[in-house]
Amino acid sequence: MTKKHIYVYSPSSAVRDRxxxxxxxxxxxxxGHEVELDEAVFARHMRxxxxxxxxxxxxxxxxxxxxxxxxITRGGYGLTRILPGIRYKAVAKAIEKGTRFVGxxxxxxxxxxxxxxxxxxxxxGPALGEDFGVEGEPDDIMQDCFQDLxxxxxxxxxxxxxxxxxxxxxxxxxxxVLWGGNLAIIAALAGTPWLPQVKGGILFLEDxxxxxxxxxxMLTQLLYAxxxxxxxxxxxxxxxxxxxxxxxxxxxLQTVVDWLRAQVKxxxxxxxxxxxVPTKVCLPVGAPLHLAVEGRDxxxxxxxxx
Amino acid sequence: MTKKHIYVYSPSSAVRDRxxxxxxxxxxxxxGHEVELDEAVFARHMRxxxxxxxxxxxxxxxxxxxxxxxxITRGGYGLTRILPGIRYKAVAKAIEKGTRFVGxxxxxxxxxxxxxxxxxxxxxGPALGEDFGVEGEPDDIMQDCFQDLxxxxxxxxxxxxxxxxxxxxxxxxxxxVLWGGNLAIIAALAGTPWLPQVKGGILFLEDxxxxxxxxxxMLTQLLYAxxxxxxxxxxxxxxxxxxxxxxxxxxxLQTVVDWLRAQVKxxxxxxxxxxxVPTKVCLPVGAPLHLAVEGRDxxxxxxxxx
Numbered sequence: 001m002t003k004k005h006i007y008v009y010s011p012s013s014a015v016r017d018r019x020x021x022x023x024x025x026x027x028x029x030x031x032g033h034e035v036e037l038d039e040a041v042f043a044r045h046m047r048x049x050x051x052x053x054x055x056x057x058x059x060x061x062x063x064x065x066x067x068x069x070x071x072i073t074r075g076g077y078g079l080t081r082i083l084p085g086i087r088y089k090a091v092a093k094a095i096e097k098g099t100r101f102v103g104x105x106x107x108x109x110x111x112x113x114x115x116x117x118x119x120x121x122x123x124x125g126p127a128l129g130e131d132f133g134v135e136g137e138p139d140d141i142m143q144d145c146f147q148d149l150x151x152x153x154x155x156x157x158x159x160x161x162x163x164x165x166x167x168x169x170x171x172x173x174x175x176x177v178l179w180g181g182n183l184a185i186i187a188a189l190a191g192t193p194w195l196p197q198v199k200g201g202i203l204f205l206e207d208x209x210x211x212x213x214x215x216x217x218m219l220t221q222l223l224y225a226x227x228x229x230x231x232x233x234x235x236x237x238x239x240x241x242x243x244x245x246x247x248x249x250x251x252x253l254q255t256v257v258d259w260l261r262a263q264v265k266x267x268x269x270x271x272x273x274x275x276x277v278p279t280k281v282c283l284p285v286g287a288p289l290h291l292a293v294e295g296r297d298x299x300x301x302x303x304x305x306x
Numbered sequence: 307m308t309k310k311h312i313y314v315y316s317p318s319s320a321v322r323d324r325x326x327x328x329x330x331x332x333x334x335x336x337x338g339h340e341v342e343l344d345e346a347v348f349a350r351h352m353r354x355x356x357x358x359x360x361x362x363x364x365x366x367x368x369x370x371x372x373x374x375x376x377x378i379t380r381g382g383y384g385l386t387r388i389l390p391g392i393r394y395k396a397v398a399k400a401i402e403k404g405t406r407f408v409g410x411x412x413x414x415x416x417x418x419x420x421x422x423x424x425x426x427x428x429x430x431g432p433a434l435g436e437d438f439g440v441e442g443e444p445d446d447i448m449q450d451c452f453q454d455l456x457x458x459x460x461x462x463x464x465x466x467x468x469x470x471x472x473x474x475x476x477x478x479x480x481x482x483v484l485w486g487g488n489l490a491i492i493a494a495l496a497g498t499p500w501l502p503q504v505k506g507g508i509l510f511l512e513d514x515x516x517x518x519x520x521x522x523x524m525l526t527q528l529l530y531a532x533x534x535x536x537x538x539x540x541x542x543x544x545x546x547x548x549x550x551x552x553x554x555x556x557x558x559l560q561t562v563v564d565w566l567r568a569q570v571k572x573x574x575x576x577x578x579x580x581x582x583v584p585t586k587v588c589l590p591v592g593a594p595l596h597l598a599v600e601g602r603d604x605x606x607x608x609x610x611x612x
Binding site (some may be wrong): 013016031044046047048064077080082083084184187188189190191192193194195213216217220221224225247248249250255259306 | 317319320322350352353354377383386387389390490493494497498499500502519522523524527528530531553554555556557561565
């Protein structure tokens with residue numbers, strides 16, 4: 001594939017270990033890409049990657065970079081508080097010109113605000129540090145999906161559902177806008193102008209460090225806000241690294257999934273390879289796509305349009 | 307004072323230690339009260355104090371009890387998911403007849419839903435277990451405020467502001483509806499029909515186990531939802547038991563308070579004796595009251611009306 005220009009910047013929490021970023025850069029270069037580091041990529045202001053102005057400037061430099069891909073170093077926290085300062089038209093224009101904004105976790109705030117304000121498509125996918133900067137080999141599937149994305153070859157993604165979700169007949173959801181990402185961020189956007197008003201969409205969600213009762217509380221918020229009833233399907237990625245406690249007494253993540261299914265009419269599928277896990281696919285937030293499920297095979301298909 | 311009838315029930319998480327409740331009951335009896343335990347006070351369904359129907363029935367029995375006070379055993383988690391099942395008219399009627407619903411934490415969901423649906427006043431105050439069931443003596447101020455509440459003697463509460471909030475001249479906010487409680491719950495109600503639409507109110511907030519960045523993210527949600535701009539004052543109680551991390555690098559609770567003050571035009575006062583701390587006052591959620599601040603002395607005054 002041809003060499004791509006990847007612009008790396010830090011819109012959220014400060015990079016803690018520069019060697020992780022350097023390792024990630026080396027990996028992208030080894031894949032044949034040209035990597036440009038934003039001037040504030042290692043900036044720090046308390047827990048943030050620079051103060052609000054610094055991080056906003058980094059986002060706007062990424063938008064002005066003309067790069068094929070604008071990739072975050074990491075998530076953490078910092079985007080929700082600067083949402084009003086983002087120049088959305090500039091971001092949408094960069095996207096129109098071919099820059100793909102890629103990231104996850106806290107980046108969900110940026111992605112959904114861009115969707116709400118402009119309708120432009122961004123990509124849920126890896127972060128440079130956590131995904132490419134790992135010691136040892138980066139995850140194969142993550143890397144392949146990223147390469148498909150940067151080359152414009154990606155047409156969709158597939159995964160295997162748990163046995164309990166096996167369908168006897170083909171389930172299809174057509175022309176539905178995919179949106180979502182990190183549940184805590186999506187819930188934190190409820191009631192604000194930054195939550196996309198997607199009707200008949202496919203909502204995908206993941207989270208980390210959130211006990212199932214908190215996951216349920218956040219889903220309850222989306223339920224009461226009318227968000228869930230408006231979707232044609234809900235697809236759950238991975239919810240990881242929470243601590244069960246003895247007084248859960250059988251209350252667990254599956255309890256929440258079962259509860260969710262009882263609250264909504266649309267299908268709820270799980271095990272989407274996305275979240276704070278090594279194996280993650282790339283997903284176009286804001287793009288219309290098709291969901292197809294047959295047996296235990298699930299597919300999200302977006303064709304060549306993006 | 308005359309003997310009061312206190313009805314104790316469990317609308318949220320299951321009671322873990324019955325001896326805590328028994329100790330609390332003994333203390334209320336020692337204060338001269340008659341204490342009635344709801345039949346499901348010790349019920350358990352996973353982490354909940356009984357399944358949803360059981361907890362709803364407990365709330366409705368409390369409303370039908372004719373008691374002077376309906377007091378929760380504890381908070382935890384469980385009210386947000388049953389908000390649609392509560393018979394708000396029955397609760398408002400009980401309040402009109404003189405039953406004071408008292409509690410905190412997860413109970414914030416009930417209180418603010420009641421306010422949103424009926425305008426009726428409930429009380430942020432102690433929980434039986436954590437406050438009266440402690441080993442050793444319950445907090446003096448908590449107990450005095452509770453006694454004032456149950457006797458109908460309470461006319462307001464006062465506290466001392468930190469030196470940094472000392473005012474040169476008298477600050478007064480008149481006839482403003484007090485509302486709020488636990489920040490995580492208030493944020494979880496944003497965008498839903500259960501968030502009271504209070505304009506020109508006084509919003510009070512507290513929380514536990516939430517890192518300052520999460521507190522900030524929740525306040526950001528209320529900011530973007532237009533909730534903060536609609537208030538005449540914001541009063542912060544205690545935010546306790548979170549774990550600072552090394553990479554906070556100077557980012558702390560005070561950083562969030564400073565940030566909040568820069569976002570809103572109304573005054574923000576702190577150190578309200580309320581939250582997950584032993585010394586807590588009783589506060590009428592939904593009642594119009596006066597806030598007066600002079601020097602370092604702050605007062606919330608509601609007179610004899612409630």
